[in-house]
Amino acid sequence: MYGVLAWAWIRAAAQYPVSMVLLALATALVTGLDVAAILLLFAHAPRIAGFTAPEVLFLYGTSALAFGISDIVLGTTERLGYHVRQGTLDTMLVRPVSPLVQIATEEFSPRRFGKLVPAVLVLAYALTRVDVAWTAGRAAMVPVMVAAGTAIFGGLWVLTGAVQFVLVDSHGASKSVTYGGGFLTQYPMTMFARDFVRGVTFVVPLAFVNWQPALYVLDRPDPLGLPEAARFASPAVAALVCGAGALAWRAGLRHYRSTGS
Amino acid sequence: MGVLPWVWWYGFRRHTAYPLGSLTESLTNTMFGFMRAYVLLALWDVRPSLGGYDAADAVTFCFITQALIGPVQVFGGMELTERIRNGDVAIDLHRPVGLQGWWLADDLGRAAGSLLLRAGPPLLAGALVFPFRAPAPANLAAFAVAGVLAVTVGFGLRYLVALAMFWLHDDRGLNAVTLVMSLFFSGMILPLVVFPGRLGDVARALPWAAQIQVPADVFLGRHTGAGLLGALAFQAMWAALLLGAGALLTRAARRRLVVHGG
Numbered sequence: 001m002y003g004v005l006a007w008a009w010i011r012a013a014a015q016y017p018v019s020m021v022l023l024a025l026a027t028a029l030v031t032g033l034d035v036a037a038i039l040l041l042f043a044h045a046p047r048i049a050g051f052t053a054p055e056v057l058f059l060y061g062t063s064a065l066a067f068g069i070s071d072i073v074l075g076t077t078e079r080l081g082y083h084v085r086q087g088t089l090d091t092m093l094v095r096p097v098s099p100l101v102q103i104a105t106e107e108f109s110p111r112r113f114g115k116l117v118p119a120v121l122v123l124a125y126a127l128t129r130v131d132v133a134w135t136a137g138r139a140a141m142v143p144v145m146v147a148a149g150t151a152i153f154g155g156l157w158v159l160t161g162a163v164q165f166v167l168v169d170s171h172g173a174s175k176s177v178t179y180g181g182g183f184l185t186q187y188p189m190t191m192f193a194r195d196f197v198r199g200v201t202f203v204v205p206l207a208f209v210n211w212q213p214a215l216y217v218l219d220r221p222d223p224l225g226l227p228e229a230a231r232f233a234s235p236a237v238a239a240l241v242c243g244a245g246a247l248a249w250r251a252g253l254r255h256y257r258s259t260g261s
Numbered sequence: 262m263g264v265l266p267w268v269w270w271y272g273f274r275r276h277t278a279y280p281l282g283s284l285t286e287s288l289t290n291t292m293f294g295f296m297r298a299y300v301l302l303a304l305w306d307v308r309p310s311l312g313g314y315d316a317a318d319a320v321t322f323c324f325i326t327q328a329l330i331g332p333v334q335v336f337g338g339m340e341l342t343e344r345i346r347n348g349d350v351a352i353d354l355h356r357p358v359g360l361q362g363w364w365l366a367d368d369l370g371r372a373a374g375s376l377l378l379r380a381g382p383p384l385l386a387g388a389l390v391f392p393f394r395a396p397a398p399a400n401l402a403a404f405a406v407a408g409v410l411a412v413t414v415g416f417g418l419r420y421l422v423a424l425a426m427f428w429l430h431d432d433r434g435l436n437a438v439t440l441v442m443s444l445f446f447s448g449m450i451l452p453l454v455v456f457p458g459r460l461g462d463v464a465r466a467l468p469w470a471a472q473i474q475v476p477a478d479v480f481l482g483r484h485t486g487a488g489l490l491g492a493l494a495f496q497a498m499w500a501a502l503l504l505g506a507g508a509l510l511t512r513a514a515r516r517r518l519v520v521h522g523g
Contacts, residue, residue, distance in 0.1 A: 019431055026437030033441060037450045041304055043457050044311060049303040172285030176292035184296050191303040196295070 002101050009108035020110055027114030031068070034186060035060065035118050049190040054129040055218055056188060061123025062142070062210040063185035066149030068115040071182075074154045076106045077161030078178065081171045084164065090258050100158070100249060130218070138217045145213035148234035149185075152209050155241030156181060158249050165252030181206045190223050197224055208237040264358055265366040272370025283378035286331070291383045294327035298391055304455075312454025318481050321394040322452050324387030325480045326473050331379035332372040332408065333415045333472050335443050337422065337436055339364070345426040354515060361507045365416055372412040400482045403489055407476040410496035414471045417503025418443070424507070427514040448474035468499040 013020050038060055042053040051059075080103060083089040092099040132138060160174035181204070189197045189211050201207040201224065208230075215222055216231040277283075301319040305311060314322065330336070341364055344350045353360055387393055396404060422439050426432050444450055446469035453464050453474045464470060475492050478484055484492045 016431075019434065022434045023437065026434055026441075029441050030437055030444075033445055033450055036445065040451050040455055040457075041300070044304065044455065045307040048307055169279070169281045170285055172282055173288045175286075176289040180289065180292045180296065183293065187296075187300055187303075192296075192299045196299070 001097055002105060005097070005101065005105035006108040009105060010110055013109040013111070023109070023111035024114035024117075027111050028117035031064070031115045032118040034064070034183070035122055038186070049188055050220075051188045051190065052131070054126050054131070056186075057122050057126035058130045058218070059188060059210055059214055060186040061119055061126050062146055062149060062214070063182065064119035065116065065123055066146050066209055067153050067182035067185070068119050069146075069150045070153035070157060071115060072112045073150075074104050074157040075112075077103050077157050078164075078171055078174065079103060079106065080161045081164035081168045084168050084256075084258075087258065089256075093253075093256075099253065103161075132217060133219070141213050141217050145210055145217075145234055148213075148238040149209035151238035152205065152234070152241050153178070153181065155238065155243075155245040156204070158245035159241070162245065162248035162252045165256055177204055181209070185209045185211065194224070201226070205237045205241060208234045265362060268358075268363055268366035269370040269373075272367035273374045274370075276371045276374035277378060280378055283331070283375070284382075287379040287382040290327045290330055290379065291386045294324045294383045294387055295390075297327070298323040298387065301452075312452065313483070314452065314454055314481075317392040317394045318483075319452065320387065320391040321481055322448075322477050324383050324391075324393070325477050326449055327383040327387075328380040329408075329411070329473055329476065330449075331375035333411050334372075334375075334419065335415070335447055335449055335473060337419055337440050337443060339368075339419045339423045341420070341423040342426050342432055345423065346432075351518070354518065359508075360511050361420060361504065364420060365413070365504075368416045368419075369409075369412060376408075394481055396480050396482060400480065403484075403493070404476060404480045406493060407479040407496060410493065410500055411472050411476045413500040414468055414496060414503060417500060417507055418468060418472075420507045421503065421510060424510045424514055427517055443469055443472070446470060447472045448477065452477075468503065471496040471499045 035057075038053070038056055041048060042056070046052060048056070077100065080089070083092070083103065089099065092102045095102065127142070156178055160170075160177050163170050163174060181200075184192070184200065185206055189200075189207060192200075197207065212222075212226075212231045213234055214220075222230070298320045301323060302316060305314075305316045305319050309315065311319075341350065341353075344353065350360075353363065356363065388395065418439070422432070422435055425435055429435060446453075446464050446467050448470065453461060453470055455461075456464050465474070475496055479489065479492060
């Protein structure tokens with residue numbers, strides 16, 4: 001069903017092909033600003049917080065790819081609060097399609113895929129340049145970490161969206177979890193304070209998007225001193241987060257009472 | 262002349278009507294301030310006194326720029342665009358007040374409301390957790406002037422983009438490009454002192470620097486005496502240029518509307 005709706009939107013956007021391509025390029029450019037920031041940082045020093053440029057670009061690539069895919073698939077769930085306030089959520093509930101799918105495919109446009117361009121390019125570059133003793137395990141970890149990262153971010157999108165059933169104005173704050181999470185996973189956690197890293201490991205498990213698996217791939221000690229097993233925990237954490245998101249969404253829908261207009 | 266202060270007041274009232282939404286936005290601003298501060302601290306660890314800033318300057322820069330996001334509206338956008346798209350701008354053009362003057366007053370009201378509701382939390386959190394460079398009272402007064410000029414420069418840029426809707430039919434492409442320029446060249450991504458060589462020189466001369474980098478530097482007390490006047494004059498120059506261009510473009514837009522029989 002998701003595919004059908006998404007394809008309908010894509011066909012609509014394809015009526016203006018030039019605009020579509022330009023918008024995709026523009027989206028790629030905006031997303032690429034983060035890469036520019038990293039490159040500017042490393043123009044001044046070869047190692048920052050104990051990591052070299054290719055290593056940080058590896059972190060960026062995996063994070064941006066996971067975040068980009070989750071944003072394409074589920075990013076628009078952040079608009080739930082807007083729909084609740086406008087009353088358009090009621091329209092969606094009447095239709096025989098899951099409201100989650102309807103919101104997620106809203107204004108689906110090929111320009112969303114522009115977000116992946118910098119991520120893919122940088123990850124490809126970083127994988128060739130990063131100094132890693134590649135084993136079968138490490139090579140397999142890269143796609144696993146992107147997939148698990150996508151699932152974690154996707155679960156967080158739905159979870160923060162579901163919070164807007166209860167706190168309709170919370171969109172401004174939930175951006176710190178979703179976009180903030182996308183931003184902080186681009187950098188090595190050795191930059192951040194201890195308590196902050198604990199928070200993003202145990203409270204909002206963003207550390208499992210790419211940091212813990214990256215510690216395995218890059219063979220680095222964990223600054224928090226977590227056991228070795230934590231580096232392989234990403235798929236399990238992803239399942240937990242997605243489960244929590246699904247529960248929250250269902251609970252929100254079940255208890256939803258409209259504005260009563 | 263008597264109408265514009267009212268327009269300012271009503272703009273202020275409109276944008277302070279939903280304080281909860283603004284508060285949640287400022288929570289995210291604070292979060293991003295923390296993360297940017299950590300990243301810059303990591304850089305300053307290996308390169309202390311980069312670009313003349315010390316670590317406390319860099320951290321304060323993060324939080325003052327996060328506090329400025331609301332008032333200066335670096336992420337672009339103006340209600341005028343929507344009004345041009347659906348034709349309501351005809352009502353605006355009928356008024357006996359100039360279009361640009363009206364929207365400037367409204368924007369200044371919005372900025373005042375935004376400053377009130379969104380600037381506090383990032384600055385407070387930054388000052389409590391990190392080594393912070395608090396401004397002297399003289400710097401604060403200069404910062405107030407720089408802030409108003411920054412909002413005006415920001416308005417000038419966004420007004421030009423909004424008026425482009427008269428000629429383009431889809432503003433999203435132009436919005437995306439100006440967003441990139443705005444974020445990158447204003448100092449939001451990284452302070453302009455970190456930009457190396459020629460890139461830095463060019464960046465510091467562009468209007469986007471007047472939006473964020475210059476008021477932040479004034480806040481940090483990096484401009485004094487003649488240098489301060491020079492910095493404020495730089496902002497004022499860009500504000501005048503942009504508003505002048507806006508006035509010319511408004512006249513052209515009016516003609517276009519008439520030509521199309523609107």
